[in-house]
Amino acid sequence: MNADDATERRRQLHNNLPYMGLAVSLIATLVLGAHTAAALALACGLSLAAALWLRLMGVTFPVPAGRERRAVVFVAGILVLIGALVALNPLYGFFGFTGYLQVALLPRALWLPAVAVNSALMATTQVGGVGNLHGGVVTVYAGLVLINMLVAGVITFQSIEEDLRSRQRARNIEELAQANRRLRETMEENAGLHAQLVVQAREAGVLDERQRMAGEIHDTIAQGLTGIVTQLEAAERFDADPERRARHRDLAARLARESLTEARRSVQALRPGPLAEAHLPEAIGDLADRWSQTSGVRVRVEVTGTPVPLPPALEVVLFRTAQEGLANIAKHAAASRAGLTLSYTHEVVVLDVLDDGSGFDPRRAGAAPDSVGGTAAAGSAGEGNGYGLTAMRQRLRQVGGALEIESGPGDGTAISASVPAVRRAPEPVAGPAGVENAV
Secondary structure, X not given: OOHHHHHHHHHHHHHHHHHHHHHHHHHHXXXXXXXXXXXXXXXXXXXXXXXXXXXXXXXXXXXXXXXXXXXXXXXXXXXXHHHHHHHHOHHHHHHHHHHHHHHHHOOHHHHHHHHHHHHHHHHHHHOOOHHHOOOOHHHHHHHHHHHHHHHHHHHHHHHHHXXXXXXXXXXXXXXXXXXXXXOHHHHHHHHHHHHXXXXXXXXXXXXXXXXXXXXXXXXXXXXXHHHHHHHHHHHHOOOOOHHXXXXXXXXXXXXXXXXXXXXXXXXXXXXXXXXXXXXHHHHHHHHHHHHHHHHOOEEEEEEEOOOOOOXXXXXXXXXXXXXXXXXXXXXXXXXOEEEEEEEEOOOEXXXXXXXXXXXXXXXXXXXXXXXXXXXXXXXXXXXXXXXXXXXXXXXXXXXXXXEEEEEOOOOOEEEEEEEEOOOOOXXXXXXXXXXXXXX
């Protein structure tokens, strides 16, 4: 697949994501929502109206000259339809999230209002729908609106700005290519080669940045909001126990702060916060501690061999693998125990993530099952965004690593991620072998 094909695939994915979110929301509503004839008819009618609006009123990005008003009308219509669908059933949040993708079609002055409206609609889905907006939930709702605006707003604005800068760079490079073509009369071969290398470098840079931002959105916003919603839902179940309710709210607030910090670091292309402050074994141990507090699942961390400092790219891949594995255990596995083992050898460094949960059949789930401890369509990541084990494999492949999965229904799941044992310094850093930490 050449670079043009990759660009076309990315464009098609961006155009198809709203339809995919709408389809997932409608199916979830039909299966889990109200089953009265009126409710089903309304859900199908509004979903059809949203699909037709996307198809008939859609505007490409960048917005062509003379179609600016149409773009504003299109985005306004999308937000109205999202609002109507979310009011009907909070499961339409899968479709509502794609509203952030349309913000770039608006004039810059309308970016913030559009993000604010979509954040309010997404917060409605996160508290369980309009019917729950009363009493103490209103305060929680206001906090979720603010969190959504801060986290999603930062990522959305930075992504738009980066895309605009990339397009400007593309225009500049195209102008340079035209100048080179004018020189081709005397330097045809060299000028042609230069133009080809420049175009390839531009396309590779744009693709790498978009893939990085997509992965970071999944690892920060998606997982952070999932944890926040889980803690807030837990807090609501303990109205009669102020102490436990307060503890869950504190955990939700901490997750919100951590997610915002990580989102900012992602935008700046920095390493994850825990790796910036500690070595990989300590960072994974701290990750397990925090995950155990929020999930309530006991996790054991073990380090074998002599820890050595790895290049930042390898440590980030292993840390993200541990993060995604634990997140999937919490979402899908229904496990009572989990384990992380970090093994250092002369040839490779291996991270094993295990749980005693429900497991799944990898052969029936496909070559790339989504979740640790659960069954999903290949590459779905459990959230409809194409990340999960697929993202793990891609990241590991980029650094010369590999991912293996072992699971069976009722037998729990084990994933094993390995990377080359490339040392950052000539002398390995000595450390205790066989260190265990039980949480």
